[in-house]
Amino acid sequence: MKNIYLAAALLVTLLPACDDGLAELNENPDAYSDIVPEFLFTKAQLDAVDISYFGTAALTIGGSMQQFATYKEVPAAGDKYFNDGYSKSYFSEAYPTAVNQIQEVIRSVSENPEDVNKLSVARIWRVYIFHHITDLYGDVPYTEAGKGSIEKIYTPKYDEQSFIYEDMLTELEEAAHALDPSQPTFGNADLMYGGSVEQWEKFAYSLMLRLGMRLSEVDATAAQNWVQKAITGGVILEDSDLAAIEYVDGSQIDSRNPIAWALMRGDYLDPQNEDNVEGGKLAKTFIDHLKNTGDPRLNVFSVLWVQSPTGEYVADTATALQQGMPNAAFNSKPADFASYSEPNPNTILKYDAPLLVLTNAEVHLLLAEAAVRGWYNGDAAEAYESAVRAGMRQWSHFGSGGEIATNRIDAYVNSNPFPAAGTLEEKMEAIHTQKWVSLFLDEYEIFAEWRRTGYPDLVPTNYPGNLTGGSIPTRFVLPDSEETINGPNFLEAVSRQGEGNLLTSKVWWDK
Structure with a gap:
């Protein structure tokens, strides 16, 4: 045994002397040793919109929001509230992929002042990634997330959702202000806007509008402040500015x-x-x-x-x-x-269909709600009608099967007018039931808005053996591995939120 260690020590001593360029032979010529922020940003965009869609969005949320149904028990996470396993997947998949990737992009573009647009866009996209995570789980790792490779933080603390929201909104404000049309961008590496500074600014303020309105039932003063900042900043109003990622059909x-x-x-x-x-x-x-x-x-x-x-x-x-x-x-x-x-296989199931990230239909509905609340001096009925029309036009991006004739849109608008003379609740029901339809496939936002507003008015199911006592799930369950790997931080967060790590727990803004 002793001779083996001596031989190993000798080998280590001799290696530098007999290298003679052999180290270069072990390098992969097709791999990069340094981060390429453009490539990694593209990957962060793709991975952020491709996190466990079937299990978490379709089966868990789609079923509970009564847009999808199943007769089977195992996949009935939302249909029958029959298991919580699928709800754990989003957390487990988001952090190793999109969170880590966008954190590395931010780190790689933070030093050079000429990268101000790349940094700003990366900060905006980080907010997009994290608002889904915290909306699903409540308190989550945020300030220390994605810092394992450099700062060796492998057990990140869980930040309170109230703090996360405050920071995300501040990030959007600072990043939007920092955008500079005279500086370079990600260009074609940006799959949503091709590097357009103007459109990223609108995206940032539209996301601010979404998140600001999320605070309406927990902190109306802050909600109004952020909603008005977003509207003043300039949001997505036209079809040409909606955020989407294009895809192609093929073997890849x-x-x-x-x-x-x-x-x-x-x-x-x-x-x-x-x-x-x-x-x-x-x-x-x-x-x-x-x-x-x-x-x-x-x-x-x-x-x-x-x-x-x-x-x-x-x-x-x-x-x-x-x-x-x-x-x-x-x-x-x-x-x-x-x-x-x-x-529909000619629209929803097309491999080359676009993925709608944030649309002008949603923005107009948010403006309608802001008008109803007295936070916006626009006309709620006009904003509502603009939302309905945009929400129908957007499906034309899915090909001829998604095109809706103008006369059919007109007929729907005339038959389903906004209840301008109705009560506050009647107006809210109209806005958010419309959102439930317009945002179809964006199950995460549908789930968040249903929890915030209670619309649409869904009748819960009560299948034998369900996990919620016959109530619609209101939060995702953190994965079991967190208690093992990050136990103290996990347990503190669960204790702090007060209702346990359950499908019936609630996030901070859900009142």
Whole structure:
């Protein structure tokens, strides 16, 4: 044993002398030893919108918000409130990918004053990443997150959500002010705006508007302050400024729309098979609302697979055929399973469909709410109508199957006017039920706004053995690994929030 250590020591001593350039042979010529911020920012954008969509967004939130349904028990995290496992995945996936990536981008562009736009955009995108995490879980690692590689912080503290929100809003304000059109940007490495400083500024203020309004029930004074700052700064109002990431169909999975890929792989892969992977369909509550209001988006979102004379199944968008599956109604495949509607393969399930990150439809609805609250001197009815029209036009980005004729939009607007003479609650219900439809596929924001406002008015399910006592989940559950790996910080946060690490716990702003 002693001779082995002596030989190893000698080898180490001789290595520098006999290197003679051999070290260079061990270097990968196709790899970078230094961070390339442009590449890493692109990756941070892609990963931020591709975090566990099927389990967390479709199954957990989509089911509980009654836009998706399933007859099976295992995937019924939101349909039957039957497991909390899927809710843990977002946390586990976000930190090693998007959080770490954007933190490294910020570090790499913080020294050179000419990188001010890259730094500002990275700070804005970091807020986008973290607002989803904290909205789902409440208190989370924030100030110390993503600092393992340099500062060796491997067990980051959990910051209080009230502090996280204050800091995120300050970050947006400072980053927006720092943007400088005379300095370089990420250019084509920026998949949303191609480096446009003007559009990133609008995105920052629109995100500020979203987050400011999130405080409405917990701190109305702060909410009004941030909402008015955002409106003054300038928000996304035109179709041309909505934030979206484009994708292409091809052999590379990473180039495909992650929502379409997740839904196809997770449930709807074989339309010629009457059983889906996880027994999923579109939900009755969602389809009934679209039909009852004469909403032309029904034909954009939904199809029924009908058998043709040749025996193949074809996607039929006819309004009369569409039927949603009731949530938590079955524990085995219903005999009429094939009669329930599924996502449209020519829009929702297209691999080359864009992913809408933040739209002018949402911004106009936020402005309508601000007007109703007296925080904005615009007309609530006009903002509402602008939102409805933009929310219908946006689906044209999904191809010809998403185009809605102007006369159909006009007919819907005329049949579903804003209740300008109604009560505050009637106005809020109209705004947020519209948001529930307009933001379809952005389940995270739908879930957040339902918790903040209580709209749309959803009737909970009470499936035997559910984990919530028959109430709709209000928070995601932190993964079990946190108690093992980061125990003291995790336990402190759970204790501080006071309701346990449960689906029925609430985040700070949810009153």
